Amino acid sequence: MHAIRSDDDLSRFLANGIERLRRDDPELYDLLQKEYLRQANVLTMVASSSIADPSALVCEAMPTMNVTAEGYPKARFHAGCRWIDEIEQLAIDRAKAAFGACYANVQPMSATSANEIVMFSVLEPGDTLLGLELDFGGHLTHGSKASISGQVFKAVGYGLTRDERIDYEQAERLAKEHRPKLIVCGTTAYPRQIDWARFRAIADAVGAYLLADITHIAGLVVAGLHPSPVDHAHFTTTCTHKQLYGGRGGLILIGKDFQKTGPDGKRTLAELVQKKVFPFFQGAPNQSAIAAKARGFAYVVSPEFQKVAMRIVALSNALAAAFMKKGHRVITGGTDNHIVVVDVFKRGITGVNAEKALEECGLVVNKNRIPYDVNPPTVTSGIRLGTNGLAIRQMEPGDMVECVELIDEVLAGVQQLNEREYNLDSKLRARIEGKVLELCQRRPIRTYPAPQLATRAA
Ligand SMILES: *Cc1c(COP(=O)(O)O)cnc(C)c1O
Numbered sequence: 048m049h050a051i052r053s054d055d056d057l058s059r060f061l062a063n064g065i066e067r068l069r070r071d072d073p074e075l076y077d078l079l080q081k082e083y084l085r086q087a088n089v090l091t092m093v094a095s096s097s098i099a100d101p102s103a104l105v106c107e108a109m110p111t112m113n114v115t116a117e118g119y120p121k122a123r124f125h126a127g128c129r130w131i132d133e134i135e136q137l138a139i140d141r142a143k144a145a146f147g148a149c150y151a152n153v154q155p156m157s158a159t160s161a162n163e164i165v166m167f168s169v170l171e172p173g174d175t176l177l178g179l180e181l182d183f184g185g186h187l188t189h190g191s192k193a194s195i196s197g198q199v200f201k202a203v204g205y206g207l208t209r210d211e212r213i214d215y216e217q218a219e220r221l222a223k224e225h226r227p228k229l230i231v232c233g234t235t236a237y238p239r240q241i242d243w244a245r246f247r248a249i250a251d252a253v254g255a256y257l258l259a260d261i262t263h264i265a266g267l268v269v270a271g272l273h274p275s276p277v278d279h280a281h282f283t284t285t286c287t288h289k290q291l292y293g294g295r296g297g298l299i300l301i302g303k304d305f306q307k308t309g310p311d312g313k314r315t316l317a318e319l320v321q322k323k324v325f326p327f328f329q330g331a332p333n334q335s336a337i338a339a340k341a342r343g344f345a346y347v348v349s350p351e352f353q354k355v356a357m358r359i360v361a362l363s364n365a366l367a368a369a370f371m372k373k374g375h376r377v378i379t380g381g382t383d384n385h386i387v388v389v390d391v392f393k394r395g396i397t398g399v400n401a402e403k404a405l406e407e408c409g410l411v412v413n414k415n416r417i418p419y420d421v422n423p424p425t426v427t428s429g430i431r432l433g434t435n436g437l438a439i440r441q442m443e444p445g446d447m448v449e450c451v452e453l454i455d456e457v458l459a460g461v462q463q464l465n466e467r468e469y470n471l472d473s474k475l476r477a478r479i480e481g482k483v484l485e486l487c488q489r490r491p492i493r494t495y496p497a498p499q500l501a502t503r504a505a
Contacts, residue, residue, distance in 0.1 A: 094433025293343015
């Protein structure tokens with residue numbers, strides 16, 4: 048008898064898996080195939096997504112999934128973790144290296160749980176936290192009543208100035224008035240740079256901890272195209288699937304404050320997080336997602352990703368300029384990151400109708416509230432676009448003029464019936480759809496099949 052060993056055992060294992068899926072469950076296989084082709088055939092400008100490299104995607108399908116491994120490397124509550132430990136340690140080391148952090152926890156299942164974990168690390172139920180209001184580009188987890196953060200804690204929200212920039216003065220005033228124990232900065236729909244040092248000064252002035260949630264801009268931070276909060280904030284959180292092009296999940300980082308003691312004066316910030324991830328919030332981590340995260344962390348420090356990151360910013364700048372040239376109102380008059388928010392209500396169309404009409408034509412964007420929005424969250428007055436998915440298609444800034452022309456034509460063709468219903472001429476739809484497909488074919492996702500112009504019909 049001899050142990051199985053061959054370099055391609057794993058490849059054959061995966062190929063066998065996909066063959067069996069195709070043979071034994073054609074219904075599911077067909078749906079997965081459709082989703083794969085959809086991504087190739089539409090322009091995804093959803094700011095909160097990216098196209099993971101197949102080398103990261105495939106990690107999610109690995110037999111690491113079979114291992115239950117409560118605890119941390121070299122300190123598990125289960126046996127059989129020899130390689131699991133090395134994989135998780137590799138992910139931790141790579142995360143620390145990518146972000147220049149002193150501590151990393153790669154187990155959180157999402158950015159949402161990463162934020163909750165940090166909150167419960169330093170807050171008691173009923174304590175006060177200060178975060179950016181949802182309506183102004185903050186995230187649900189930053190104190191919204193719809194999330195645990197706004198129900199368990201007393202959440203106070205700061206907003207934007209009239210010129211749509213973060214109102215640091217208001218944040219400082221509210222901090223002095225409410226004495227929060229935690230201040231949250233970082234956003235989900237804010238196209239401008241964030242001044243981490245200023246937030247830290249506000250936090251220090253009132254003895255609060257600072258959490259920087261960089262979920263949207265993590266890739267730009269790694270690439271040095273947005274300043275890093277890691278040594279300014281006490282905690283930095285991100286997901287690993289929006290701009291890190293890696294596995295789906297969350298990440299908690301701590302910079303130079305990692306050995307600082309927490310509110311109890313005993314345990315360090317790193318120790319507190321460690322215990323709140325497991326066993327307080329989670330059980331056994333998703334080891335396949337951790338492998339995919341490890342792959343993503345290696346990818347984002349590569350010279351290849353540096354080019355992608357530069358393209359992300361160049362494209363969003365070109366996108367914002369093209370919208371403004373067509374007479375659209377772009378929130379803050381431009382962008383510093385991957386996000387462009389456009390006021391479509393000014394053209395008489397609600398965000399939700401714009402989103403639906405554009406998607407019918409293969410242009411995928413999100414409805415989004417704009418500062419001082421007059422429409423409710425399910426309707427909105429704006430659309431939010433992001434360039435992560437365009438940069439991976441190696442698009443050039445010049446292509447953004449074409450994208451905006453397509454979007455503009457659709458918006459001009461929408462006949463709004465009411466805030467949630469509209470008509471779109473079917474000839475216009477077919478024409479734009481064809482043009483989108485052509486553009487997708489000209490600028491294919493490098494690692495996906497080039498769209499076949501004939502296969503779109505369905
Ligand atoms: C998307 C987002 C989250 C939540 O991410 P999930 O991984 O989907 O839970 C948290 N914070 C910000 C700023 C986000 O944009």
